[in-house]
Amino acid sequence: MPYVLNAWYVAAWSHEVTREPVARQICTQPVVLYRTKDGAAVALADRCAHRGYPLSAGRLVDDSIECGYHGFAFGCDGVCTRVPAQSTIPSRSKVRAYPVHEKDGWIWIWTGDVERADVSAIPDTHWMNDPAWAAVTHSYRFECRADLVHDNLLDLTHESFIHRTTVGDDYIYEHGITVEVDGTTVTVDRLMPGVEAPPLYAATMGIEGLYDRFHATEFAVPSHHTLHSGITGRGRPREEGYLIKVLNGITPIDERTCWYYYAFCRNFGVENTAATEDLRIGLATVLDEDAEALRLQEIALSSRPSTEHDVLIAQDAGVAKARRVMAQLLAAEAAATPTTAPGAGETRYAASAASSSPATASVG
Amino acid sequence: MWLLVRDNALMPAVDGSVTLAACPDTADRGEDWRWRVWRGPPTASDRLGEVFVDTDTDYVVASTTVVGASPITLTRQAGEEVVVVPLAGHHLIADSIGPWQRWLHPGDAFVLEGEESETVNLSSAPGPARVAVVRLSTTNDAPLRWVP
Numbered sequence: 362m363p364y365v366l367n368a369w370y371v372a373a374w375s376h377e378v379t380r381e382p383v384a385r386q387i388c389t390q391p392v393v394l395y396r397t398k399d400g401a402a403v404a405l406a407d408r409c410a411h412r413g414y415p416l417s418a419g420r421l422v423d424d425s426i427e428c429g430y431h432g433f434a435f436g437c438d439g440v441c442t443r444v445p446a447q448s449t450i451p452s453r454s455k456v457r458a459y460p461v462h463e464k465d466g467w468i469w470i471w472t473g474d475v476e477r478a479d480v481s482a483i484p485d486t487h488w489m490n491d492p493a494w495a496a497v498t499h500s501y502r503f504e505c506r507a508d509l510v511h512d513n514l515l516d517l518t519h520e521s522f523i524h525r526t527t528v529g530d531d532y533i534y535e536h537g538i539t540v541e542v543d544g545t546t547v548t549v550d551r552l553m554p555g556v557e558a559p560p561l562y563a564a565t566m567g568i569e570g571l572y573d574r575f576h577a578t579e580f581a582v583p584s585h586h587t588l589h590s591g592i593t594g595r596g597r598p599r600e601e602g603y604l605i606k607v608l609n610g611i612t613p614i615d616e617r618t619c620w621y622y623y624a625f626c627r628n629f630g631v632e633n634t635a636a637t638e639d640l641r642i643g644l645a646t647v648l649d650e651d652a653e654a655l656r657l658q659e660i661a662l663s664s665r666p667s668t669e670h671d672v673l674i675a676q677d678a679g680v681a682k683a684r685r686v687m688a689q690l691l692a693a694e695a696a697a698t699p700t701t702a703p704g705a706g707e708t709r710y711a712a713s714a715a716s717s718s719p720a721t722a723s724v725g
Numbered sequence: 726m727w728l729l730v731r732d733n734a735l736m737p738a739v740d741g742s743v744t745l746a747a748c749p750d751t752a753d754r755g756e757d758w759r760w761r762v763w764r765g766p767p768t769a770s771d772r773l774g775e776v777f778v779d780t781d782t783d784y785v786v787a788s789t790t791v792v793g794a795s796p797i798t799l800t801r802q803a804g805e806e807v808v809v810v811p812l813a814g815h816h817l818i819a820d821s822i823g824p825w826q827r828w829l830h831p832g833d834a835f836v837l838e839g840e841e842s843e844t845v846n847l848s849s850a851p852g853p854a855r856v857a858v859v860r861l862s863t864t865n866d867a868p869l870r871w872v873p
Contacts, residue, residue, distance in 0.1 A: 537726050537727070537839060538726055538727070539726075539727040539728075539729070539825060540726065540727070540728045540729070541728075541729045541730075541731070541827075542728075542729070542730045542731060542734040543731040543733065543734060544731070544733045544734060545734075550825075552823060552824075552825070554823070598824070599824075670753070670754035670755065671754065672754075673754070673872065673873040674870070674872070674873070675726040675838060675839070675870055675871045675872070675873070676726065677873050678726055678728050678750075678871070678873050680873070681750060681751070681873030682728075682730075682734075682750075682873070685750075685751070686734070689736060
């Protein structure tokens with residue numbers, strides 16, 4: 362299964378990356394994460410250039426990571442800094458260094474062409490780090506392909522069934538959606554006027570009665586969804602209401618599993634620590650429900666003949682459009698004809714690959 | 726369901742034509758084909774190309790009107806599909822009973838569909854303004870639902 366590589370993916374929470382190497386697999390690529398002595402996050406290919414041993418099983422020596430097998434050491438740029446028992450370092454002795462960017466508690470990694478890594482493309486996540494908002498966070502390893510999580514977030518009618526006792530309600534299905542496709546962003550918006558707040562939130566909001574409820578999933582294909590959700594007075598602007606921003610970083614591990622980095626940020630009851638704890642437990646239930654549903658769906662899909670296809674309906678417009686955008690991004694990358702530089706395992710694209718000019722000395 | 730696809734998300738075919746909206750939206754899953762609204766390749770006189778409507782005439786009836794700058798109330802009948810295609814100028818489309826509104830620009834496409842009737846308001850920015858409104862319904866009075 363191919364992945365869109367020219368993209369930023371969440372690699373880890375900031376607190377997970379320390380002076381102890383930590384291993385991750387991202388889009389099937391093994392990565393080791395650690396921090397320099399100055400605290401900068403580093404991501405390198407988790408495979409020693411010498412004999413392929415995982416660097417994450419080694420140790421840090423200053424800002425280099427030393428392989429635990431034979432002691433080759435690599436700096437944060439991936440270049441070998443030490444070979445035991447000899448002073449000459451082979452020129453091919455380097456590992457791939459990934460661009461990383463740390464923001465608001467997440468460490469993002471760029472898995473594609475280094476020259477295309479633009480941090481301005483990283484989605485806005487400031488709510489995780491804003492004192493006017495309170496955040497509840499979770500992270501999961503979902504036993505399903507990342508695409509199923511994307512589908513799940515773009516079609517929230519599943520709340521009426523999978524999350525009936527937490528955030529779901531029958532009325533969700535009864536309200537139409539507005540889908541927007543703008544560049545590579547797909548948004549699915551649903552306004553539910555004159556309804557009760559979902560049970561999980563009502564107590565924290567301290568409200569009863571009828572309100573306008575809304576949720577808009579904004580999917581920055583291929584890796585991040587911001588769910589703009591909330592409750593507001595009937596007929597009142599959304600920004601006046603109890604607002605929720607749910608940040609969902611979906612990072613493929615391989616064709617059957619993915620990381621799910623989750624932050625639920627609210628602008629109400631911010632100082633209410635009991636409410637935060639209740640939400641932490643309640644939202645874990647919601648994510649457990651999703652995880653189990655998608656695990657079962659992955660199993661069911663694994664035996665589906667290739668001639669069978671989803672029967673999509675109008676409610677699935679966002680799902681279908683996002684799949685289309687994903688397919689277009691994949692096709693564009695495939696058309697760029699990636700080539701692999703020997704030794705470094707670094708993906709370069711033909712259009713940007715530097716040409717070599719071997720010097721030839723005449724003899725005789 | 727409303728669907729707004731911006732110009733920057735519509736991919737031209739090899740011949741330069743662009744499918745603005747279609748039902749089904751893809752042939753990949755083997756659904757019965759019903760209709761397509763599309764632009765021809767750009768010409769010297771029309772940067773975006775002329776707009777065409779293709780239908781399965783056994784199942785779908787289509788009609789197209791082109792409206793100008795005056796504000797209009799656009800009612801979609803129950804079970805009908807409507808495709809709004811800006812041809813010139815900038816147009817504000819707004820829910821008649823809710824806060825939702827967006828500006829539409831030439832190159833964009835907006836689809837409305839559903840089994841209950843609904844109304845939106847369409848008004849244009851000052852200057853030249855033309856919008857094609859394509860109405861699609863079934864020949865047998867069954868609701869015509871959009872298929873992704």
